[in-house]
Amino acid sequence: MAQAPKEYSIVGKQTPRIDAYERVTGQAQYTGDLQLPGMLYARVLRSNVPHAKIISIDTSKAEKLPGVKAVIHHENAKVPWSSGGHTHRRYIFNNPVRYVGDPVAAVAATDRHIAEDALKLIDVKYEKIPHVLDANEALKPDAPKIAPNGNLSVGKGAFSAPIEESWGDIEQGFKDADRVFEDTYITKHVNNAQLERRVSIAKWDAGKLTVYASTQGVSNARTDIAKDFALPLSKVRVVCKYMGGGFGNKNQAQDYDYMAAMLAKVAAQPVKLEFTREDDYIGMHGRWASEQHYKVGVKNDGTITAVSLDAVTNMGAYRKQSGNLSGTDFYNIPNFKKVIKPVHTNTVVAANYRAPAYPQSVFGFASFLDQVAFELGVNPLDMFMRNRAQKSKGKLPFTSNYLEQCILEGSKRIGFSEKWHKPGATAGPVKHGIGMALGGYPFRPGLGAATIRVNPDGTAHVLVGVTDIGTGAKSTMAIIASEALGIPLNQIQLTNGDTDVTPYSVGESGSRTTAFTGPAVVAAAEDVRKQIFALASAPMKSKPEELDLRDGQVFRKADSAQRIALGQIVKDSGDLIGRATTNPNFPKEMDGKCFSAHFAEVEVDTWTGHVRITRYVAAHDSGAILNRLTAESQIKGGVVQGIGMAFSEELLIDKVTAIPINPNYRDAKVPTHLETPEVEVIFVEHYDPYGVFGGKVVGEPPITAAVATIANAIFNATGKRFKELPITPDKIVRAVQV
Amino acid sequence: MEDEKKGTRLSRRSFLKGIGGGAIGTAVISTGLVKSDSAEGYSPETSGAGGNRATITLKVNGKAYRVEVEHRSTLAEVLRDELGLTGTKIGCDRGECGACTVIINGHNMYACSQLAVWMQGKDILTVEGLAKGDKLDPLQEAFIEHDGPQCGFCTSGQIMSGKALLMKNPKPDEAQARRGLSGNLCRCGNYNREVAAVLAAAAKSS
Ligand code: FES
Ligand code: FES
Numbered sequence: 001m002a003q004a005p006k007e008y009s010i011v012g013k014q015t016p017r018i019d020a021y022e023r024v025t026g027q028a029q030y031t032g033d034l035q036l037p038g039m040l041y042a043r044v045l046r047s048n049v050p051h052a053k054i055i056s057i058d059t060s061k062a063e064k065l066p067g068v069k070a071v072i073h074h075e076n077a078k079v080p081w082s083s084g085g086h087t088h089r090r091y092i093f094n095n096p097v098r099y100v101g102d103p104v105a106a107v108a109a110t111d112r113h114i115a116e117d118a119l120k121l122i123d124v125k126y127e128k129i130p131h132v133l134d135a136n137e138a139l140k141p142d143a144p145k146i147a148p149n150g151n152l153s154v155g156k157g158a159f160s161a162p163i164e165e166s167w168g169d170i171e172q173g174f175k176d177a178d179r180v181f182e183d184t185y186i187t188k189h190v191n192n193a194q195l196e197r198r199v200s201i202a203k204w205d206a207g208k209l210t211v212y213a214s215t216q217g218v219s220n221a222r223t224d225i226a227k228d229f230a231l232p233l234s235k236v237r238v239v240c241k242y243m244g245g246g247f248g249n250k251n252q253a254q255d256y257d258y259m260a261a262m263l264a265k266v267a268a269q270p271v272k273l274e275f276t277r278e279d280d281y282i283g284m285h286g287r288w289a290s291e292q293h294y295k296v297g298v299k300n301d302g303t304i305t306a307v308s309l310d311a312v313t314n315m316g317a318y319r320k321q322s323g324n325l326s327g328t329d330f331y332n333i334p335n336f337k338k339v340i341k342p343v344h345t346n347t348v349v350a351a352n353y354r355a356p357a358y359p360q361s362v363f364g365f366a367s368f369l370d371q372v373a374f375e376l377g378v379n380p381l382d383m384f385m386r387n388r389a390q391k392s393k394g395k396l397p398f399t400s401n402y403l404e405q406c407i408l409e410g411s412k413r414i415g416f417s418e419k420w421h422k423p424g425a426t427a428g429p430v431k432h433g434i435g436m437a438l439g440g441y442p443f444r445p446g447l448g449a450a451t452i453r454v455n456p457d458g459t460a461h462v463l464v465g466v467t468d469i470g471t472g473a474k475s476t477m478a479i480i481a482s483e484a485l486g487i488p489l490n491q492i493q494l495t496n497g498d499t500d501v502t503p504y505s506v507g508e509s510g511s512r513t514t515a516f517t518g519p520a521v522v523a524a525a526e527d528v529r530k531q532i533f534a535l536a537s538a539p540m541k542s543k544p545e546e547l548d549l550r551d552g553q554v555f556r557k558a559d560s561a562q563r564i565a566l567g568q569i570v571k572d573s574g575d576l577i578g579r580a581t582t583n584p585n586f587p588k589e590m591d592g593k594c595f596s597a598h599f600a601e602v603e604v605d606t607w608t609g610h611v612r613i614t615r616y617v618a619a620h621d622s623g624a625i626l627n628r629l630t631a632e633s634q635i636k637g638g639v640v641q642g643i644g645m646a647f648s649e650e651l652l653i654d655k656v657t658a659i660p661i662n663p664n665y666r667d668a669k670v671p672t673h674l675e676t677p678e679v680e681v682i683f684v685e686h687y688d689p690y691g692v693f694g695g696k697v698v699g700e701p702p703i704t705a706a707v708a709t710i711a712n713a714i715f716n717a718t719g720k721r722f723k724e725l726p727i728t729p730d731k732i733v734r735a736v737q738v
Numbered sequence: 739m740e741d742e743k744k745g746t747r748l749s750r751r752s753f754l755k756g757i758g759g760g761a762i763g764t765a766v767i768s769t770g771l772v773k774s775d776s777a778e779g780y781s782p783e784t785s786g787a788g789g790n791r792a793t794i795t796l797k798v799n800g801k802a803y804r805v806e807v808e809h810r811s812t813l814a815e816v817l818r819d820e821l822g823l824t825g826t827k828i829g830c831d832r833g834e835c836g837a838c839t840v841i842i843n844g845h846n847m848y849a850c851s852q853l854a855v856w857m858q859g860k861d862i863l864t865v866e867g868l869a870k871g872d873k874l875d876p877l878q879e880a881f882i883e884h885d886g887p888q889c890g891f892c893t894s895g896q897i898m899s900g901k902a903l904l905m906k907n908p909k910p911d912e913a914q915a916r917r918g919l920s921g922n923l924c925r926c927g928n929y930n931r932e933v934a935a936v937l938a939a940a941a942k943s944s
Contacts, residue, residue, distance in 0.1 A: 023890035026825015026865035033824035244891030470889030640927025665834040
């Protein structure tokens, strides 16, 4: 097993966030908290029909309302939104409109209530076009066409369709099997539903556009805006200091950023555009729904010989992201084939939500494996252990893989072997169940940049482009800097999230911040340390390479008693500046992944259909952990989102009107304090040779296995297999009563 | 309804019209202890010029503020936009999430579901009023130690509900703590941490 090369001063400890004080005192300024002089407020009008041509839009009454300063729509603001759709051109306002919620107009006024009033005065005449809501229906030849090329969502490169992948010999794999099973699993559209509603503030100064965004990535937001507004990058500034959650749907720049910018241009005043909670549910994307058809070949002992997956994923009216399903990643599958069709329908757009391609497909595949184990008479623990991934795609080695330890430690902690019983075996109406599933997420390094200034008093200032969507990324970057520099954390200041000030960062999505920007922070620290040692060499009568720096003290490696405080060394040298742009990669023929094994115990009340999670254990291989405190919070939070997806969340769309009927917290039923069990977190901690200080990824993995884990526990309790999410009390009551 | 013809969104005005009428619902999520009672203290005569504005005195964190507000402005809006107290967040603006929780006369309440004009003569405490100078409230300290905020957007609300609970019940058990916070959603799912922080603060104050 790989070991960390040395003892760390701060990496691996429990460290409170560097900005925790601001966050608990109300001083943290989120985008919506900012007020600019002369700022207007804006609201968005959305289509109330699922598919229609706009025949006319009359804004004259709205414009006459005192206080209204700008009204924009598809005729006077034809701005493309490149990252909003990858199969057909998407604009910030589209004609035809393609789903209930497609933006039709936006209004800026001196006050948000006036903007709201003005929306009601806009008269839109639609000519309806037939619509289709169901993904399978949409693929039929006579279905209403949503994209010019039809409803199979065919774009370029990563957005091609169908998504196909295979290895081995699938036919032979099924021939080698003792038994072959087939079944279909269904998941629904759920919303990211982060607590901060979307908001964007835009202002123009002498041709330069500044957007205070609520974005997961200031750099890619700037690139998007510059491209779509045909501005040089130097004329666009994007700032995001504090961010109230995103979970994948605030990547890049979004249509509301563009609307704010256009309104600000027309009104020649700064504009704050705010979404309502309903806007947030229907105007932004959620997780793609899926119908997954599996065929699995197994030996009698449970060993998988072949898996095929045919699926459709419902991407809504525009294709923003892949629509892939990757829940088979955590298993050893010698022969594999998948064909996934991302499909357009006249519904709310689906794209990235925490571990985009995973929890829905882990639900499908891990539920099905659990079922196959049952049919074979194999214990699920044995089934998952036997088939766990040992190589990537059946052949490539992983940079590190401790999935086996996750299964062993997690199952031991919960007492799986002792507590598992025949499905439905508990006597009485309240039935005990226990279940498990495997999950994880890809880990790979990439492009990052960082600047570190060492001030004349020996304190340091780290500049990184990262945002912090709640993961603690700012703190992690400061911890990495502290460790790499040898300067205590409390002497490090960090500036983040401002494209005019901070260097490139990939954006906080795909759990990439630590792996991409982390190496740049380390390299920038090394750069500035070299400068420090060159300066220290004379007073310390040593060669630079004989020196080291720790706890803010420069010392001789050979004799650490010979030391001088860093502040003494650098006091007359102005600022020392370390900088780095790094782009590390794995050796060829190697793959990176973090892994998890989750376990849950439930009590199912078969009279009410109510499920209580009585115990939850999440065991993770995320490599070495840089900050245990925030990392554990990430795991706990991911599980809670999985609980919502398993039990209650689903965006319901009325079949007749195509109107989403529960676009709010109460009716979409996100989990509350009351449903949340204590989530016990185990880190199976091993140093990954390619991670920063041995770390892999943390943010996205925890949601991946949670849904399937709960579903499998419900099966063990009731003996009934639930093949469609969410597993609501009515479904449970109906199933157990037949 | 008129709004439905124009779009699927609901404006604040229609929301407020819905209060009491049940048209849209003023639901307090789950069974949280957050109250959304009464229009007491509201007098229509406060109508100023234009018929829909009033000048009121708001007592917030021990300070009195004289502000002119629209009748339809909520306490949350006035705190944020007029008084610059942006620690109080708005997550839903319809009484579902608790991001806007403040303490009014000792009770935790949703500031998005209270009209500012109803607040005459009431004692309002927001997250900005918890610390005594540089000294944080023990609950704030516990939130730091126990990693209470992930994204932090719900944090002020969680803290204010926690504070209201501790004011009434200085030694809650875990079930009581959860119940006390149950009107406050955390989409980051940091519930374990928030409850742990409340219990830790309770344990410290002996
Ligand atoms: S903003 Fe008041 S309850 Fe959500
Ligand atoms: S910390 Fe993000 S919503 Fe609670």
